[in-house]
Amino acid sequence: MAVGANVAVVGAGIVGLATAYSLQKAGAAVTVYEVGRPGGAQSAGDSRIFRHAHLDPRLTAFTTRSRRLYREWGDELGLELVSTGGAVALGPDVDQKLSGLAEVDGLDARRIDAAELAERLPLLAHYDGPALLDAGGGSINAAGAVERISARLGDAIVQDHVLTVRPTASGTVEVRTGTGRTEHDHVVVAAGRGTAAIAHGLGLSLPVHNSAQVRVTFRVAGEPPATLATLQDMSNAFGEPRVYAAASADRTRYGVGIAEEVPVNDDGSSVDPEVLDALADRAVAYVRRALPGLDPTPVAHIHCWVTSLPWGEDGVGVWQHDGVSLVAGNNLFKQAPALGEALATAATGGALPESLLASSRLGRG
Ligand SMILES: Cc1cc2nc3c(=O)[nH]c(=O)nc-3n(C[C@H](O)[C@H](O)[C@H](O)COP(=O)(O)OP(=O)(O)OC[C@H]3O[C@@H](n4cnc5c(N)ncnc54)[C@H](O)[C@@H]3O)c2cc1C
Incomplete structure (x- = not known):
């Protein structure tokens, strides 16, 4: 029963925000500790x-719950959180992807020809290889989701650094921050x-692998198209085997990333920042070849750490330890609402779906 529960969330990235929002809606008292800026x-x-x-x-099925929640939360927050542009994938594995999608009821996904592809993704150069459209996919308004959920949480977000989390003898969980000590x-x-450092303090060793990534943002040349799908290009037709791209909410910008892991040292420091420069240059070169509807001069760069689990690039897992739930994984933006909902339920006395326990290796493969 959430009403009256007193829960702390460490981290105001999309997963912590989604968890806190679910808790707040369920009537729990929630405090979110964030060392920096929400969504930073x-x-x-x-x-x-x-x-x-x-x-x-199992992860395909889980995303359908997230999609429903993104729709509901968009209505509650007064903002479309996932565009209606759809998600396009190119490459030899589209039939394998389609057979996986066919296993889940109610998903509108199909192969599309070059003419429909050109309508859905008018920025793309001519391509007539295998392509699929996931009509219920689209571009997540990441900045909008962070901003609207943070605003709803208001003063529940406290700017402070969490040093330790530990169960107490009285059955509560202590959070020790830079400026205080609370119990939840x-x-x-x-x-x-x-997350892995806080887990370490609890005696848990999480198999989280750190790397770095860069995504480069380009302006759409001319008037924004009426519809603009996301792109997952595994075709190598344009000289890159793994590219991801998504549109800003107003379709004036498109963020493009080459999906290649940039190694970091064990202590988290960068091995060689020039590798990030080289990846950004490859994104620009890809845009020149594959996306003539974009102005190839970058307008922004996002440099990010990436945390992943050993069982898959979309792997996600939750560890539970004496009143503490710890979550880790990669590509969690799309999963965040369903993940937050499940974590909120678990934090208020309910059961976590077994598939989310780290031992179930959700997202393997
Ligand atoms: C370039 C790029 C492209 C991506 N593309 C996609 C995509 O297309 N689709 C998709 O679904 N996912 C994608 N992802 C992945 C997705 O963005 C992440 O998985 C997701 O944002 C992770 O959210 P989070 O809340 O778990 O972590 P974070 O956003 O990292 O949030 C964690 C927060 O915790 C705070 N924090 C850390 N330690 C402490 C502490 N001790 N005390 C207090 N606060 C602390 C941090 O400051 C941070 O704000 C992409 C990621 C990158 C980098």
């Missing part, structure tokens, strides 16, 4: 891709790159 770390930037296709069918019925740790 891995959740930074204009947009993200919402897609249903995943190698693990439950603590959810959704601290992105900071």
